[in-house]
Amino acid sequence: MDLFSFRKPKNELESLPDEQQNVPFIPDEMWIKCPKCNTMLLTTDMEENLHVCTKCDHHFRMNAKQRISMFADGDSFVEHDADMESKNILDFPGYDAKLEKARAKGSKESVICGECKIGGINTVLCAMDPDFMMGSMGTVTGEKITRAFEYATDNSLPIVVCTAAGGARMQEGILSLMQMAKTSGAVKRHNDAGLLYITILTDPTTGGVTASFAMEGDIILAEPDTLVAFAGPRVIEQTIRQKLPKDFQTSEFVLQKGFIDAVVSRSNLKDMVVKLLRIHGYGVEEAE
Amino acid sequence: MTAYEKVMAARDSGKLTAVDYIANMFGDSFIELHGDRRFADDKAVVSGLAMLYDMPVTVIGLEKGRNTKERMERNFGQAHPEGYRKALRLMKQAEKFRRPVLCLVDTSGAFCGIGAEERGQGQAIAENLMEMMALKTPILTILIGEGGSGGALALAVADEVWMLENSVYSVISPEGCASILWKDSTKAPQAAEALKMTAQDLFDLGVIERIIRQPKADDKAMFESLKLLVSRTFEKNLAMTDEELTNARYNRFRKLGAGI
Numbered sequence: 001m002d003l004f005s006f007r008k009p010k011n012e013l014e015s016l017p018d019e020q021q022n023v024p025f026i027p028d029e030m031w032i033k034c035p036k037c038n039t040m041l042l043t044t045d046m047e048e049n050l051h052v053c054t055k056c057d058h059h060f061r062m063n064a065k066q067r068i069s070m071f072a073d074g075d076s077f078v079e080h081d082a083d084m085e086s087k088n089i090l091d092f093p094g095y096d097a098k099l100e101k102a103r104a105k106g107s108k109e110s111v112i113c114g115e116c117k118i119g120g121i122n123t124v125l126c127a128m129d130p131d132f133m134m135g136s137m138g139t140v141t142g143e144k145i146t147r148a149f150e151y152a153t154d155n156s157l158p159i160v161v162c163t164a165a166g167g168a169r170m171q172e173g174i175l176s177l178m179q180m181a182k183t184s185g186a187v188k189r190h191n192d193a194g195l196l197y198i199t200i201l202t203d204p205t206t207g208g209v210t211a212s213f214a215m216e217g218d219i220i221l222a223e224p225d226t227l228v229a230f231a232g233p234r235v236i237e238q239t240i241r242q243k244l245p246k247d248f249q250t251s252e253f254v255l256q257k258g259f260i261d262a263v264v265s266r267s268n269l270k271d272m273v274v275k276l277l278r279i280h281g282y283g284v285e286e287a288e
Numbered sequence: 289m290t291a292y293e294k295v296m297a298a299r300d301s302g303k304l305t306a307v308d309y310i311a312n313m314f315g316d317s318f319i320e321l322h323g324d325r326r327f328a329d330d331k332a333v334v335s336g337l338a339m340l341y342d343m344p345v346t347v348i349g350l351e352k353g354r355n356t357k358e359r360m361e362r363n364f365g366q367a368h369p370e371g372y373r374k375a376l377r378l379m380k381q382a383e384k385f386r387r388p389v390l391c392l393v394d395t396s397g398a399f400c401g402i403g404a405e406e407r408g409q410g411q412a413i414a415e416n417l418m419e420m421m422a423l424k425t426p427i428l429t430i431l432i433g434e435g436g437s438g439g440a441l442a443l444a445v446a447d448e449v450w451m452l453e454n455s456v457y458s459v460i461s462p463e464g465c466a467s468i469l470w471k472d473s474t475k476a477p478q479a480a481e482a483l484k485m486t487a488q489d490l491f492d493l494g495v496i497e498r499i500i501r502q503p504k505a506d507d508k509a510m511f512e513s514l515k516l517l518v519s520r521t522f523e524k525n526l527a528m529t530d531e532e533l534t535n536a537r538y539n540r541f542r543k544l545g546a547g548i
């Protein structure tokens with residue numbers, strides 16, 4: 001806080017840091033307010049900083065495309081099964097409209113899978129999309145993740161999965177639930193082939209994804225202040241009818257409880273992944 | 289019966305629970321085994337060894353309790369992580385002795401609470417899914433009431449899954465679904481229809497292999513035919529090699545939702 005922090009700002013602009021007040025005119029949509037420290041950030045600055053607040057280090061959510069470009073070297077990413085799309089298999093009322101609305105936001109599905117180089121190392125990379133129906137796991141999500149693990153197993157490749165999921169894709173009923181078993185089977189085969197699986201938990205990782213592949217990595221990393229839960233906080237509060245402790249179910253909390261290996265800032269994540277790949281012997285030959 | 293009437297029947301507190309099935313199928317041969325060797329003995333899971341005719345089997349059931357006192361003790365059949373870990377311990381033990389595993393599922397879901405989250409409910413379920421998929425001994429699961437989401441699936445990664453005619457199996461309760469999607473839990477009957485959660489729906493979707501007639505308490509003939517059916521299935525699967533068995537189990541789930 002600076003010396004003048006006691007002075008109540010008259011409007012939002014006045015509360016901006018000095019260097020931003022001198023900017024002549026910038027349209028509203030180019031500003032974004034940090035939900036943690038309330039600073040108005042230039043969208044471009046925030047994006048250049050890996051979608052992290054330049055003031056308080058708050059990690060904004062990233063969509064799947066942004067995740068992929070964060071990890072993949074240059075334009076090395078080759079997407080797999082890009083055309084696979086969710087269908088209303090159970091004729092669930094209102095689902096078609098929901099899918100259409102979700103696709104209009106720019107993503108085709110709740111996960112993007114493919115192959116790329118990370119620090120020069122061939123790796124299978126999957127990123128879930130919190131923008132697409134909250135990253136919920138439908139049959140296409142499960143199928144794409146399963147295929148990614150099978151591809152990694154067949155080609156002796158390590159795999160990195162960035163998880164994000166707000167719950168089950170209930171419009172796909174029991175078939176959505178079955179994806180938990182299907183993906184876990186594919187993880188198990190990859191595991192039994194002696195290959196490395198790194199999970200990166202991003203906000204929010206909950207429900208069936210937590211109770212399947214999110215918790216099955218050899219190494220499980222999480223971004224700071226990420227919601228990591230099986231049952232979400234609202235469900236628990238309704239069940240037990242009491243308020244939950246403040247930091248309950250954050251990545252720092254599950255670290256303390258022993259369920260993840262480390263909390264890593266976004267700016268250090270790629271370096272950490274490359275280090276982990278190397279320590280497992282990947283990319284060593286290529287480097288020589 | 290409508291889908292929602294089936295949900296009500298599956299939840300009916302007067303119906304037989306896992307301990308009734310164990311008593312009727314295995315009688316005095318059942319030896320209960322307790323504890324996950326890590327934290328506690330979760331009474332929502334009843335498990336042990338039994339003789340199915342002359343075949344030793346491991347039995348694991350989610351038990352709701354038959355009266356108020358029992359229901360409190362059993363936490364209404366909602367297991368904590370230690371319950372799923374106890375189940376996995378017994379499954380690994382069964383694998384060691386290549387003893388078939390029979391799972392009886394009846395739960396509204398895995399317990400949602402502070403302790404359950406602190407002790408890794410998600411991790412416990414995930415580990416069961418992974419390990420069951422590759423378990424080198426036959427697994428058969430019968431849904432005898434409610435099959436509530438991940439908490440049911442954690443005992444249902446099996447070679448075959450059967451359902452009683454009045455049991456249900458769903459990713460979410462119809463009430464939960466209606467209140468999330470339509471902000472109106474009184475629309476649960478419509479949600480139950482839409483979710484396709486009855487035994488017949490699941491059979492049509494290829495998620496289960498068999499629908500079993502609903503037994504009554506003294507239905508000796510019914511339990512005898514159920515025993516026969518279970519033992520034939522175990523015999524058939526025991527004859528497979530480990531690789532054939534686990535491949536078949538993998539492919540059973542692999543095909544679900546793959547026809548995109």
Ligand SMILES: [Zn+2]
Nearest residue numbers: 034037053056
């Ligand atoms: Zn901030």
